[in-house]
Amino acid sequence: MATNVVMPQMGESIAEGTIVRWIKKVGDTVDRDEPLFEISTDKVDAEIPSPGAGVLSEIKVKEGETVPVNSVVAVIGGSAVAAAAAMADKPAVAAAAAMADKPTAAETKASEMPESAAGQPEASPAVAAVAAKADEPAVHTGVPSKDDLRRQKSSPLVRRIAREHNVDIQQINGTGISGRVTKNDILGYIESGGSASAAAPAKPAPPAGAHVPAYKPGERVEIVPMTIMRKKIAEHMVLSAHTSPHVYSVYEVNFGQLAKLRDKKKAEYERAGSKLTYTGLVAKVVVDALRAFPVFNASVDGQNIVYKKDINLGIAVALDQGLLVPVIRNADEKNLLGLSRAIDDLATRARSKKLNPEEVQGGTFTITNPGVFGAVYGLPLINQPQVAILGMGGIEKRAVVVDDAIAIRPTCHISLGYDHRLIDGADAGRFLAYIKERLERFEEAWM
Numbered sequence: 001m002a003t004n005v006v007m008p009q010m011g012e013s014i015a016e017g018t019i020v021r022w023i024k025k026v027g028d029t030v031d032r033d034e035p036l037f038e039i040s041t042d043k044v045d046a047e048i049p050s051p052g053a054g055v056l057s058e059i060k061v062k063e064g065e066t067v068p069v070n071s072v073v074a075v076i077g078g079s080a081v082a083a084a085a086a087m088a089d090k091p092a093v094a095a096a097a098a099m100a101d102k103p104t105a106a107e108t109k110a111s112e113m114p115e116s117a118a119g120q121p122e123a124s125p126a127v128a129a130v131a132a133k134a135d136e137p138a139v140h141t142g143v144p145s146k147d148d149l150r151r152q153k154s155s156p157l158v159r160r161i162a163r164e165h166n167v168d169i170q171q172i173n174g175t176g177i178s179g180r181v182t183k184n185d186i187l188g189y190i191e192s193g194g195s196a197s198a199a200a201p202a203k204p205a206p207p208a209g210a211h212v213p214a215y216k217p218g219e220r221v222e223i224v225p226m227t228i229m230r231k232k233i234a235e236h237m238v239l240s241a242h243t244s245p246h247v248y249s250v251y252e253v254n255f256g257q258l259a260k261l262r263d264k265k266k267a268e269y270e271r272a273g274s275k276l277t278y279t280g281l282v283a284k285v286v287v288d289a290l291r292a293f294p295v296f297n298a299s300v301d302g303q304n305i306v307y308k309k310d311i312n313l314g315i316a317v318a319l320d321q322g323l324l325v326p327v328i329r330n331a332d333e334k335n336l337l338g339l340s341r342a343i344d345d346l347a348t349r350a351r352s353k354k355l356n357p358e359e360v361q362g363g364t365f366t367i368t369n370p371g372v373f374g375a376v377y378g379l380p381l382i383n384q385p386q387v388a389i390l391g392m393g394g395i396e397k398r399a400v401v402v403d404d405a406i407a408i409r410p411t412c413h414i415s416l417g418y419d420h421r422l423i424d425g426a427d428a429g430r431f432l433a434y435i436k437e438r439l440e441r442f443e444e445a446w447m
Contacts (some may be wrong), residue, residue: 040228314363
């Protein structure tokens with residue numbers, strides 16, 4: 001019996017994924033839960049396990065192609081006979097390749113389904129009936145056209161941007177699959193001055209000729225396409241810069257007390273199967289600060305403030321090909337040992353592409369550490385839809401004043417980037433002062 005392999009739903013805000021690499025090829029035997037292919041989304045790169053055992057008899061989506069979630073990307077048959085038959089039918093393979101750049105009927109119908117239906121692993125009979133009639137002309141007055149439906153069938157992220165900028169998505173010509181409006185589409189529309197309301201005008205279009213070419217004709221260059229992850233990071237950072245007015249504050253913190261406690265306790269933590277790092281110590285204090293200052297554990301939704309009841313702490317992890325931010329859920333329920341174990345585990349699995357999709361979603365505040373690369377401090381962009389991000393600079397011995405005397409202590413510059421729509425400088429000052437004070441007098445009892 002054949003088993004369809006589908007593009008998985010990688011979170012409620014993700015509507016499509018890109019096949020980066022096929023780990024198996026047609027004719028290969030696969031076991032259930034064995035890695036089958038690698039995908040990339042704007043949330044995570046992940047190896048996707050096989051949903052069943054058998055032989056990979058057909059690959060429907062080539063490497064580099066982007067398809068909606070729940071699209072069939074491959075078929076697993078029960079024996080090598082099916083694979084041999086699929087490979088023998090070369091005209092069919094050629095025809096499939098010729099159609100690779102066109103959305104299939106199934107993809108078109110999936111894109112026209114309501115959002116809640118498209119996000120389910122299997123359509124109900126009622127949804128299937130709606131999809132079966134998707135190509136029939138509307139007979140009722142006021143029913144949107146198929147083009148309108150395609151534009152409306154955008155991701156929650158795109159719809160949120162449209163709501164915040166008072167933009168009617170139906171005014172935008174989408175370049176995504178089946179005419180979907182992508183993040184690039186709506187950001188480009190806003191940047192060009194498009195808006196549905198004079199009361200909330202978008203930025204004016206740049207003057208003609210303002211674009212500066214990346215290179216001149218005849219210039220010696222090498223042009224390399226961005227990886228999928230690099231493109232997604234670029235989109236997310238542009239979105240953040242467009243969404244939040246960023247302001248920064250930087251404090252210098254004496255890590256002398258932390259250094260003493262770390263030297264005293266690190267062997268004990270290693271015996272418990274964890275590493276005691278400065279990142280873990282800072283994370284413990286940040287969690288306490290988020291409890292004390294809940295506005296930093298919030299989001300902006302139009303003209304409303306959404307206070308998050310759970311503290312889900314994101315820890316940025318640098319990879320060779322980009323950056324991921326795995327999330328420690330309910331971080332306030334963990335002691336320092338639990339936080340240290342979680343940070344080590346998530347970082348290890350992020351680098352080996354073993355994270356689950358839900359482990360990179362739902363963060364409410366992020367810590368990043370550019371100091372590991374030698375930076376004195378960093379000014380990171382906010383990880384939307386959060387409202388603040390903490391950066392750790394390099395830890396170096398410096399001359400400081402202790403009890404009116406000059407002493408040499410390990411110090412660190414911590415920076416806070418925050419969304420000025422919600423957070424003022426005074427708020428940031430109180431938040432950072434709280435963190436500084438607790439880091440400088442960190443007590444063994446807090447460990």
